[in-house]
Amino acid sequence: MARINSCEELCNVKAKALEQQKNQKITILVCGGTGCKSSNSDMIVKNLRAALEEEHLTDRVNVTMTGCFGFCEKGPIVKILPDNTFYTEVKPEDAAEIVKQHIVNNEKVEKLLYKDQITNESIPDSKHMSFYKKQMRIALRNCGYIDPAVIEQYIREDGYQALAKCLTTLTPEEVVGMVKASGLRGRGGAGFPTGLKWEIASKYDADEKYVVCNADEGDPGAFMDRSILEGDPHCVVEAMAICGYAIHASKGRVYIRAEYPLAIKRLENAIESARAHGLLGDHILGTDFSFDIEITFGAGAFVCGEETALLHSMEGSRGEPTTKPPFPAESGFFGKPTNVNNVETYANVAQIILKGADWYRSIGTEKSPGTKVFALAGKINNVGLIEVPMGTTLREVIFDIGGGIKNGKRFKAVQTGGPSGGCLTEKDLDTPIDFDNLVAKGSMMGSGGMIVMDEDSCMPAVAKFYLEFTQEESCGKCTPCRVGTTRLLELLTLICEGKGEMKHLEELKELSEVIKDTALCGLGQTAPNPVLSTLNAFYDEYLAHVVDKKCPAGACRKLLSYRIDANKCKGCTLCARNCPNNAIEGKVKEPHVIHNDLCIKCGACMEKCKFGAISKG
Amino acid sequence: MAMDSLSKEKFEELGTYIDSLPSKKGELIRVLHRAQGIFGYLPKEVQFFVARKMDVPTSKVYGVVTFYSYFSMTPKGEHNISVCLGTACYVRGAEPVLEEFKKQLGISCNETTADGKFSLNALRCVGACGLAPVVMIGDKVYGRVTKDMVKDILAEY
Numbered sequence: 001m002a003r004i005n006s007c008e009e010l011c012n013v014k015a016k017a018l019e020q021q022k023n024q025k026i027t028i029l030v031c032g033g034t035g036c037k038s039s040n041s042d043m044i045v046k047n048l049r050a051a052l053e054e055e056h057l058t059d060r061v062n063v064t065m066t067g068c069f070g071f072c073e074k075g076p077i078v079k080i081l082p083d084n085t086f087y088t089e090v091k092p093e094d095a096a097e098i099v100k101q102h103i104v105n106n107e108k109v110e111k112l113l114y115k116d117q118i119t120n121e122s123i124p125d126s127k128h129m130s131f132y133k134k135q136m137r138i139a140l141r142n143c144g145y146i147d148p149a150v151i152e153q154y155i156r157e158d159g160y161q162a163l164a165k166c167l168t169t170l171t172p173e174e175v176v177g178m179v180k181a182s183g184l185r186g187r188g189g190a191g192f193p194t195g196l197k198w199e200i201a202s203k204y205d206a207d208e209k210y211v212v213c214n215a216d217e218g219d220p221g222a223f224m225d226r227s228i229l230e231g232d233p234h235c236v237v238e239a240m241a242i243c244g245y246a247i248h249a250s251k252g253r254v255y256i257r258a259e260y261p262l263a264i265k266r267l268e269n270a271i272e273s274a275r276a277h278g279l280l281g282d283h284i285l286g287t288d289f290s291f292d293i294e295i296t297f298g299a300g301a302f303v304c305g306e307e308t309a310l311l312h313s314m315e316g317s318r319g320e321p322t323t324k325p326p327f328p329a330e331s332g333f334f335g336k337p338t339n340v341n342n343v344e345t346y347a348n349v350a351q352i353i354l355k356g357a358d359w360y361r362s363i364g365t366e367k368s369p370g371t372k373v374f375a376l377a378g379k380i381n382n383v384g385l386i387e388v389p390m391g392t393t394l395r396e397v398i399f400d401i402g403g404g405i406k407n408g409k410r411f412k413a414v415q416t417g418g419p420s421g422g423c424l425t426e427k428d429l430d431t432p433i434d435f436d437n438l439v440a441k442g443s444m445m446g447s448g449g450m451i452v453m454d455e456d457s458c459m460p461a462v463a464k465f466y467l468e469f470t471q472e473e474s475c476g477k478c479t480p481c482r483v484g485t486t487r488l489l490e491l492l493t494l495i496c497e498g499k500g501e502m503k504h505l506e507e508l509k510e511l512s513e514v515i516k517d518t519a520l521c522g523l524g525q526t527a528p529n530p531v532l533s534t535l536n537a538f539y540d541e542y543l544a545h546v547v548d549k550k551c552p553a554g555a556c557r558k559l560l561s562y563r564i565d566a567n568k569c570k571g572c573t574l575c576a577r578n579c580p581n582n583a584i585e586g587k588v589k590e591p592h593v594i595h596n597d598l599c600i601k602c603g604a605c606m607e608k609c610k611f612g613a614i615s616k617g
Numbered sequence: 618m619a620m621d622s623l624s625k626e627k628f629e630e631l632g633t634y635i636d637s638l639p640s641k642k643g644e645l646i647r648v649l650h651r652a653q654g655i656f657g658y659l660p661k662e663v664q665f666f667v668a669r670k671m672d673v674p675t676s677k678v679y680g681v682v683t684f685y686s687y688f689s690m691t692p693k694g695e696h697n698i699s700v701c702l703g704t705a706c707y708v709r710g711a712e713p714v715l716e717e718f719k720k721q722l723g724i725s726c727n728e729t730t731a732d733g734k735f736s737l738n739a740l741r742c743v744g745a746c747g748l749a750p751v752v753m754i755g756d757k758v759y760g761r762v763t764k765d766m767v768k769d770i771l772a773e774y
Contacts (some may be wrong), residue, residue: 035745038758070746199729219704223744249772258687259743261756277712299646299685316645318684334643377705377746415704451704454740465707475684602700 005279005286007164018155026103027081031144031232033068034262037078037304040064040092044076044083047095048150052103061103064153067231068142070385071131074114079144084125085570087112116383122164131382134401138364138371139187139224139347140387143231148266151273154234160279162350163238166245169354175246177204177347181357183369188214188305188342189420189446190434190522199338201329201546201567202247204337209249211240211291211335212340214310215256215263218302220469222449224373225574226345227385229256232347238291239346241280242353243292244291247339252293255310258300268295302419302473305447306521307332307340309475320477321521332442335398342447344373364390368434369444376416378451379406388433395429398452401420410521413537417475419466420526422461422533443556458555459538462547464492466530470523481524484515488531500546509535550617557601560616566591566604575605575614621757623662627655631663635670643682645671649688653745658692686740694729694736696774701751703742710763715739717767718752734774 006011023025030045034197037407048063069077074088078098080351085108087098094112099509101107113122114129123129137143146153154160158220166175180195201209213236217225227234256264271293274280282290303309304319311333313319332338348370361369369389374397377383381403388397394414397403405411411425422443424431431437435445453462470487491508494500512528519525535542551559564575564584571589575584583599584593594605594614606614634651638644647770654664659682668675668729676684682688700706722735729736745751748760752770759770 034743035747038748038760040743047660065774072745075747217744218741220707221705223742228743288733295652297647297649300687313646314643316643316647316681318680375746377749378708383705418704431748449704453708462708465704499649517692549673560681560761567708587628 002216003276004160005099005278007168007285010160010164012283013152013155014158014161017101017152020152021156024060026062028063028079028098029066029069029079029144030063031067031069031075031077032065032148033072033075033227034260035068035072036350037262039076039350041076041090044078044090044095048099051096051099054444055099056199057099057103057106060365064147065149066145067143067148068227068385069381070135070140070227070387072382072385073383075354077144078112078381079126084124084127086114086123086129088114108547117247119122122347126162131384131386131401134388134392134396134539135386136387136389137387138363139171139228139235139373140231141345141351142235143227143385145508146232148231148233149269151234151270151277151279154232158354159234159416160238160285160349162280162353163245165243165284165353168287170487171598172202172248175242175269175353178353178357179246182352182360183357184345184348184352184360184370186342187344187348187372188446189417191445194341194345197329197341198243198246198328201249201337201339204330207335208336209247209251210333210336210520211243211247211340212255212307212311212314212328213240213340213346214272214305214307214340215254215267215303216298216310216341216570217257217260217261217343217447218305218473219376219447219449221417221451222375222447223487224375224385224477226260226263226374228343229267230349233263233267234274235272235350236267236343237274237280239349240293241284241291242349243339243341243346245289247341248294249337252289252291253296253333254293255296255298255304255314258297259528263384264295264297271295301475302469303521303523306523309521310340311338318475320450320475321523325519344448346484365432365434367436372433372445373450374450375453375461376402376450379409379454379457380452381406382403389433389435393432394424397433397450398429401453405454409456411452412455412457413453413459413506415451415453415462416449416528417526418449420444420522420529421446421449421471423462423531423537424533425537442531442536443474453537455552456555458496458553459541460492460495460597461532461551461553461555463530463534464489467492467527474527475525478518478520478524480515480518481520481527484511484519484524485527487511488515488528493533495545496550496551496556498545498556502546505535505542505546554616560601561596561614562594562599562601562603562614564592564594565613565615568611570611570613572610574608574610578604578608580604619759623660628666628704629764631655631666635656641671645673645678649678649682651681653688658688658689661755675680689727691727692729695734696736696754698735698742699743699753700737701741701743701753702739702746703746703749705742705746706750709749713764714750714752715761715765717764718771721767721771735771 078087184194309319309321328338382515467489569591576584752759
C-alpha cells in the first residue's frame, strides 16, 4: 500500500481507479448494510462470484458489496450498473439466474424486478422508482455505490480532494468561513450552526484540541449514522481531518455505540487504510498538517448523545451531562477545547468544501440549507433510509417516497425527533420540513427518525412508550428529569389502564411544562414533548381513556372487552377450552358467553375462534 | 460463585491488558468492555480487581458499571436473546413477541434460564428497522418475527 504524498499523487490514484472502473463493463452492487446482511447478502455475493467464475466473466464483471441502498423494506437489494437494474428480495439461489439471464443473455430477471405498488408493473431501473425520484443524496452519496472497504473507490468519487483543497489552497479561517457561509446546521438534533461551532473552537488557544464525532445514535428508530459509517466511513474520516485543520486540532475521536459491530469494523478499517495511505497521521499529503483518529466505544446510555455527557463518557466516567457554559468548544474533553459534531453533519462537509457554500445554500430552505436524511419506519410501505432537500413536505416523504401506509390503513400520525420529538398529524402533512417548522409544530427534527403510525396505534400508549424510554434513560442527576419523568410515566400508566381521572390530564400538562423549564440537559427538557404533542393533537383519545374507559385504537389491553356474537358462534367450545381463566361459559352447539369480570383480556379465544365470532372493543 | 468462571488465567489476561495501556487516564470504560469480554459479566470480584489495577475507587467502577446498560453484573446465558423494543419494532408488534419469549422460557427480562442456556433482554434499536420486529440471538438477526415464530426459533438452539 503506497503512501500518498501530495495532491498530485492523490489525483493519480483517482485516475487509476477511474480507469479500472471503465475497464469493467458491468458492476453488480450488493447491499451489505446490517438489514440486508441479516438476510444473507454475503451468500449472494459468494454465489454471484462463483457463477461469474463458471461463465469466465470475472474480468468483465465486478461484484461489489456496498453500504445501504436505503430501500430496506425489500432487501436484500442487488443493483446492476450501468443500466441501474434494481432487483429486490434477492435470495442466494437467484445468483446463478442473474448471471445467466441478465449478464450472459442480456435479459432482465422479471421476477426480481421491483413492482410499483399502485400499478403493479415491473420497474426496469432505480431511476424510475418513486422511492428514489424525489431524493437528493449528499450525505448518502456513496452509500450503495462504493465498496466501503476499498479506499481507492472513495478516492475515485473525489474522496480526500476536499481535504487536499483545504491543506493546499485554503487557510483554516477560510475553511471555517466556508462552512459558516454554507449555513450547515448540526444534524444531531438541535440544529446549531456548524460553522459557528468551528469558529468558537478555533479561537481558543490550547496546547491540544480535539475533534469529536458523535456516533452514539441512541434514538430508537433512527439508523442514518450507522448506515453512513457502514456505507461510506471515509467521508467522516475526511471531514474530521478538515475540521482538525480548521480548528487547529491534531486529535480526533469517534464515540460510537458498541451495539453497531459492523459500523465499528468498517470505520476501523477506514481509519487504518487512511493511515496507511498517509491521509491520516503525520504530514498528511506531504504538508505540515498532522491528524489522527481514535475510536471510543459507548456502553449503552441514551443520554451520552448529549455532548457534555458524551465527553464525560469518553473520559471513562458516568455519562452525566453538566451545565453549559462552559461549552465544549471552550472546555471539553479533559478540559481542552473540543468540537463535537454528529456523523451526518460531517458527511456534508467535504461536498461543501468542493462545491462551495453557494451551491449548498441553493438546496433546501433559507434557514435550513441542504438535505436531511430520514429513517422511515413503522407502518409504512417503504421502510428505509432516504435523503431529501430540506423543505420537502411530510406528505411527499410519507406518500410519494414512503409509498403510503401499510395494508391500506389510514394515516394517523408521524412521530419525528424520537423520544424528544412529537407527533404530527394529517393537518401538518403539507408543512415543509425544516428545523424551525417542526419546532413550531410542537415536534423537532431530532436525528431524523420518522415513525409512521396508523389507526391501530393508541396515542396515549405511544406517549407512555416514549416515557418508559426516557424514564429508564434519565441519568438521575437532576430532580426534574429523574422524578418528573417517573411521575409522568405513572400518570400515563393510570390513564392507559383505565384508572385515569380528569385531574390527571391537567397534572400531565402542568408537570410537563415544569420539566421542560427546569431540567438540566436536552434529554429532560424534551422528554415531555411526546406527552404535550399527543395531548394537543389527540385530546379526544385521552378523554376516551379517562371518561369512557375505552381505547379507540384497541391497543390498551386493560381497557378492552371481548364479546361473542351469538349469531356467529357455533358452540364448538374451542374458546372455552383455551381460556386460561375459565371465563367462557356455554353448552356444546349453543352460543357461548364471556364473563368480563373473569376475563384477563389475553385474546386467546379470539385467536382460536374459527368462525370470527369473537370481537374486541 | 463458580470459580472456573473467575479463573486466575482470566484475571491475568485482564491484568496484562491493563498494563499494556499507554495511559490509564480515561480508559475505565475501555477496560470494562475488555473485562466483560473476558469474563462474560462483571461480578464484584472483577470490579475490585479493575479498581485496584486502574487506581480508582471501587465506588467509581461500580458507578460506571451500573450506569451503562451494556455492562452486566449477572452472567448471561449461553444464548443471549435480545428483543428490539425500538420504536419501529414497537409499532410493528415487538411487545407480544417479547411476551411470548417470556412465556416460553419462563423468565423475565434480564434473567437467565435455570439451565443457563438462554438469557433474555430487551434492547433499543439495532438499526435494522426494515426488518421490524427484530430479535437477535448472539450475532444472528431474525427479522419480521411474529409470536408464532418464537417456538421454532427457540428450537434451533
